[in-house]
Amino acid sequence: MLIEQLINGLTLGSIYAIVALGFTLxxxxxxxxxxxxxxxxxxxxxxxxxxxxxxxxxxxxxxxSAIVITAMMGFLLEKFALRPLRNKQGVxxxxxxxxxxxxxxxxxxxxxxxxxxxxxPFRASFAQISFEIGSVTIYLVQLVIFVISVILMMxxxxxxxxxxxxxxxxxxxxxxxxxSLLGVDTKRIITMTVxxxxxxxxxxxxxVGMAFNSVTPQMGLSMGLKGLxxxxxxxMGNVKGAMAGGLILxxxxxxxxxxxxxxxxxxxxxxxIIIILLIRPQGLFGQKISA
Amino acid sequence: MLAELINxxxxxxxxxxxxxxxxxxxxxxPLSTGQLSLASAGFMGMGxxxxxxxxxxxxxxxxxxIIAGTLVAGIMGVLIGIPTLRLQGVxxxxxxxxxxxxIRVLFVNWESLTKGSVGLSGxxxxxREILASLREFGFNPQSLGLQNNQFIFLTIFFLxxxxxxxxxxxxxxxxxxxxxxxxxxxKLDEKAAESMGINITYYKVLAFAQGAVIAGFAGxxxxxxxxxxxxxxxxYHRAVxxxxxxxxxxxxxxWGPVFGSLFLTLMPEVLRFISEYRYMLYxxxxxxxxxxRPQGLIDVHLLELLKSKTAKRRQKYGAGxxxxx
Numbered sequence: 197m198l199i200e201q202l203i204n205g206l207t208l209g210s211i212y213a214i215v216a217l218g219f220t221l222x223x224x225x226x227x228x229x230x231x232x233x234x235x236x237x238x239x240x241x242x243x244x245x246x247x248x249x250x251x252x253x254x255x256x257x258x259x260x261s262a263i264v265i266t267a268m269m270g271f272l273l274e275k276f277a278l279r280p281l282r283n284k285q286g287v288x289x290x291x292x293x294x295x296x297x298x299x300x301x302x303x304x305x306x307x308x309x310x311x312x313x314x315x316x317p318f319r320a321s322f323a324q325i326s327f328e329i330g331s332v333t334i335y336l337v338q339l340v341i342f343v344i345s346v347i348l349m350m351x352x353x354x355x356x357x358x359x360x361x362x363x364x365x366x367x368x369x370x371x372x373x374x375x376s377l378l379g380v381d382t383k384r385i386i387t388m389t390v391x392x393x394x395x396x397x398x399x400x401x402x403x404v405g406m407a408f409n410s411v412t413p414q415m416g417l418s419m420g421l422k423g424l425x426x427x428x429x430x431x432m433g434n435v436k437g438a439m440a441g442g443l444i445l446x447x448x449x450x451x452x453x454x455x456x457x458x459x460x461x462x463x464x465x466x467x468x469i470i471i472i473l474l475i476r477p478q479g480l481f482g483q484k485i486s487a
Numbered sequence: 488m489l490a491e492l493i494n495x496x497x498x499x500x501x502x503x504x505x506x507x508x509x510x511x512x513x514x515x516x517p518l519s520t521g522q523l524s525l526a527s528a529g530f531m532g533m534g535x536x537x538x539x540x541x542x543x544x545x546x547x548x549x550x551x552x553i554i555a556g557t558l559v560a561g562i563m564g565v566l567i568g569i570p571t572l573r574l575q576g577v578x579x580x581x582x583x584x585x586x587x588x589x590i591r592v593l594f595v596n597w598e599s600l601t602k603g604s605v606g607l608s609g610x611x612x613x614x615r616e617i618l619a620s621l622r623e624f625g626f627n628p629q630s631l632g633l634q635n636n637q638f639i640f641l642t643i644f645f646l647x648x649x650x651x652x653x654x655x656x657x658x659x660x661x662x663x664x665x666x667x668x669x670x671x672x673x674k675l676d677e678k679a680a681e682s683m684g685i686n687i688t689y690y691k692v693l694a695f696a697q698g699a700v701i702a703g704f705a706g707x708x709x710x711x712x713x714x715x716x717x718x719x720x721x722x723y724h725r726a727v728x729x730x731x732x733x734x735x736x737x738x739x740x741x742w743g744p745v746f747g748s749l750f751l752t753l754m755p756e757v758l759r760f761i762s763e764y765r766y767m768l769y770x771x772x773x774x775x776x777x778x779x780r781p782q783g784l785i786d787v788h789l790l791e792l793l794k795s796k797t798a799k800r801r802q803k804y805g806a807g808x809x810x811x812x
């Protein structure tokens with residue numbers, strides 16, 4: 197029982213971690229909270245549902261399409277909602293936040309019109325396959341989700357740490373002007389960051405569809421809000437913090453459902469960030485910035 | 488003649504416009520010190536639930552219920568405002584957003600008190616209560632040539648109109664006072680304001696709490712005008728809607744949120760076909776406004792322009808008083 201819940205928590209947490217990574221990448225490079233990330237995630241989930249159930253496409257096709265479409269959404273988001281605000285005189289630092297709230301509202305209601313308000317079940321053929329180790333039941337889906345998440349996180353860490361593009365991205369995150377003086381094409385890096393973050397959101401969307409067997413237009417909002425909570429928990433712009441924060445939140449939510457009141461599940465994330473911000477504003481893994 | 492003109496439906500819409508104007512102002516006030524608060528919907532919900540529960544269970548007069556709701560929201564505003572002062576910009580926005588979510592989850596789950604997502608019904612209706620108490624003094628709306636229904640909505644409308652006018656008047660006065668100048672200084676540059684001897688902690692908490700008080704007040708009014716509330720009324724969408732009023736109308740002068748609330752509340756009523764796409768349109772409005780005119784439609788510049796135009800016209804025709812504004 198305990199081990200099964202632990203596995204459930206880790207599955208949920210690894211999805212949260214991927215969503216939070218999308219937030220943290222954008223925040224790290226641009227200093228912007230992308231409120232539309234949850235909705236892009238939700239579109240990824242819908243693309244997965246529609247391709248696998250309505251069009252009977254295999255899962256890998258659904259994955260590829262979700263990645264491509266959400267990446268395109270990221271590109272459009274950057275081009276129409278973020279770029280016009282950059283380097284503009286007299287724009288408050290809150291403008292990009294408000295602008296992405298606009299995108300999120302637009303996308304959520306667009307999906308209401310496109311897909312309907314109801315719940316869409318996700319029928320992955322292997323969803324019910326499970327095997328038992330001792331007395332513990334593990335679903336294959338959970339394993340797949342966990343493996344994909346870990347691969348994604350490792351790939352991202354490697355890419356950020358070792359490749360030239362990753363280094364350019366980190367340099368841009370450190371200081372945009374200096375990076376551009378040193379010959380980094382910051383405009384390209386910014387676009388690329390938003391695209392990668394959005395594609396990760398799309399992947400997380402399909403994974404959530406598989407894990408919970410349901411996709412609704414409202415899921416973007418709740419997931420987006422949790423992603424925000426996680427990056428505050430883990431420290432803004434901190435990649436490792438986002439991963440750890442996601443796992444912590446996933447486990448915490450799973451255990452409150454088991455041992456506490458399931459109704460308050462969605463409130464944990466926010467109670468946690470309110471407490472974190474009061475005690476340790478830089479987040480669990482963040483470094484103190486001197487003002 | 489009068490009786491035909493007074494359509495309860497129009498009056499109802501007009502009442503919502505006025506409540507939305509108050510809500511728009513509740514975002515504008517913290518924003519005038521540079522704090523983006525997305526907790527207005529949460530404070531509104533606290534005001535609404537406090538007042539509704541007190542009037543339902545303890546049969547308190549509506550006035551006392553509204554005052555209690557406003558106070559609870561205000562106290563909560565101070566409690567949230569003091570710790571969140573350490574937070575800047577986006578952090579504050581997220582925490583206030585999170586606060587709103589926590590409040591909503593609380594309303595949904597505290598079923599013994601709030602009846603969960605079903606919502607509270609049977610809240611004393613402001614207009615009906617006024618009518619009932621006037622009846623005791625022997626007043627009958629028919630003597631004015633009005634039906635009961637018309638009289639009820641008319642009283643609500645005028646009551647709200649007076650309240651809204653008072654709130655606008657108050658904040659316009661405050662804007663040109665010591666407090667208003669402090670707010671403006673903090674918005675421009677916190678460090679500079681502090682070095683000039685402005686107590687930023689005090690003024691930021693003041694602005695945040697004022698926003699909370701106004702939102703709680705609007706929520707309490709909302710509960711007694713609609714007589715039915717549910718947690719969904721105070722969710723994220725409400726917070727965004729209130730934000731859009733201010734962003735669209737303008738966040739520099741108080742006429743911005745007033746205009747924004749007026750326009751955006753009336754638009755779906757006038758253009759019926761739009762109401763289905765209302766939120767999509769809200770999203771587009773936000774994106775376009777931020778890219779093209781981030782300060783909102785009505786800004787200081789526009790007001791100056793209007794003022795100088797009317798002044799010129801006066802000079803030209805030699806009419807009107809010559810008193811300077």
